Amino acid sequence: MSVQIQSLTRHAPNASRKMLDDVSLTIEDGAFVALVGPSGAGKTTLLRTIAGLDGPYEGTVLVDGRTLAGRPMRERRIGFVFQNYALFRHMTVARNIAFGLDVLPRRERPDRRAIAGRVAELLELIQLPMLGDAYPDQLSGGQRQRVALARALATKPGLLLLDEPFGALDPIVRRQIRRWLRGLHDQLGLTTVLVTHDHDEALEVADRLVVMQNGRIVQDAPAEMLDTAPATPFVMEFLGEALAFQGRVVQGSFLPDDANVLRFPVAATDGPATAYLRPHEIRLVAEGSGQATVFGGWLGAMRRLEVALGKRTVEILVLPEQIHHAGIEGVSLDITRARLFRDGALLVWKGG
Incomplete structure (x- = not known):
């Protein structure tokens, strides 16, 4: 799935400042793009706007050439992984993964056997086939992260949005998970957008880095270009x-x-x-x-x-x-x- 954003502006609730200021961005189908920048740069706001979770805004946001306005969430084919994972503690791993399928309207919902098959497939994909009956509190941070990703993938989205997904993990697990995520992206042919303030993380997994500052995009380029030809001193200093x-x-x-x-x-x-x-x-x-x-x-x-x-x-x-x-x-x-x-x-x- 592709994303096209033109002249996107969003004001803070009190309208005293712009959270996003005339942002234009194109993300091609199958790309892996990282939104990077310091806290308050507008990364998560942009991600949530792409997902259709926030509004109102000025400008145009198209996903696969169509506006999200008025389209039910189940028709958007967007998977979203939140920073805190947002797993249901009272549900098993298997039920957490199946949640997006369980809540589909009856005419669109797969039968129980199909849902169980999809959950088993995803447990294999995230390399946790024996933990379907476990609960989130019984898992490590890295395992909970994988379950959150599996839940986002259950409905077979074409666009995967990740909001600081590795922030709570220790450095060794972070490296393992992000390499696994990159492999998963390539395997499934997803379009992936990652929000992170960790430039090393972005450089390792993404094809392109979109550097944000004060609600604006200051540079959008492959990692090697950002190093050799940073557009501003801020980009140079932010990346190391x-x-x-x-x-x-x-x-x-x-x-x-x-x-x-x-x-x-x-x-x-x-x-x-x-x-x-x-x-x-x-x-x-x-x-x-x-x-x-x-x-x-x-x-x-x-x-x-x-x-x-x-x-x-x-x-x-x-x-x-x-x-x-x-x-x-x-x-x-x-x-x-x-x-x-x-x-x-x-x-x-x-x-x-």
């Missing part, structure tokens, strides 16, 4: 730890304002600019007057250093051999990769 160096572009080179940071060539017009980079996109060079101090522990194979540049100190990540070759006294920083911004917009990308 970032360093910023003020400076100027002069005759084809970026000249940082900080002492002991080397200039580098860029194809950009002259004028002020800010270089944004990840802490590992930089090298220690054995020249200059900077002072490096080993700071904290390891991040993978890299060591965290604190480097005094003069007026300020920055934290970088380097391989141990760089410390060995460059030392930690009398150093400069050589930026190997950066994204240059001017007036809040991406100016140029420097690869290394």
Whole structure:
């Protein structure tokens, strides 16, 4: 199922602010899209509006080319998994999964044998075939998450909407569940929209990330493009730890304002600019007057250093051999990769 949104605006109940501000978005059939952004960005509001759970709003929301207005929930073919799972504690796992089928109008409801077969099929799909008679309180967090997904899939939706579904799980279980979810998406040919504030989670499972800020979409792109060409400094900083160096572009080179940071060539017009980079996109060079101090522990194979540049100190990540070759006294920083911004917009990308 596809989703088309045009000029969507939703006001807060007191109308003092916009929860969604002129949002336009297209989600193709079979895509896996993650809505990411900080708390209050409008992610869940957008998800609930797609599902037809909230209103009123201005603009157009079409699912498979049709408006949801006036269509009963059972005809929308949308599965929704809430952040708290919303399982019925007094029902067994099997009855929870069957709930959406049990409440269909009589003329549309499968018979008991068909419902039991569908539940058994879903229990196998979520790899919990022996837990149909268990109750939610007897399950682990990861198992409850799978049951919530199975319940959402019981009516065979074409669109699966997930609102922060992994927030209550520990890191190891989160990784296992999201990899399983991605496999499930591919296996069933669903269109999936995931809301999360965890950019690592989104990068692992989604084809595209839609970055939201203050009720607006600030960038919609594949993960690799968000890293190499973030539309704004906010996108760069939201997607991971970032360093910023003020400076100027002069005759084809970026000249940082900080002492002991080397200039580098860029194809950009002259004028002020800010270089944004990840802490590992930089090298220690054995020249200059900077002072490096080993700071904290390891991040993978890299060591965290604190480097005094003069007026300020920055934290970088380097391989141990760089410390060995460059030392930690009398150093400069050589930026190997950066994204240059001017007036809040991406100016140029420097690869290394």
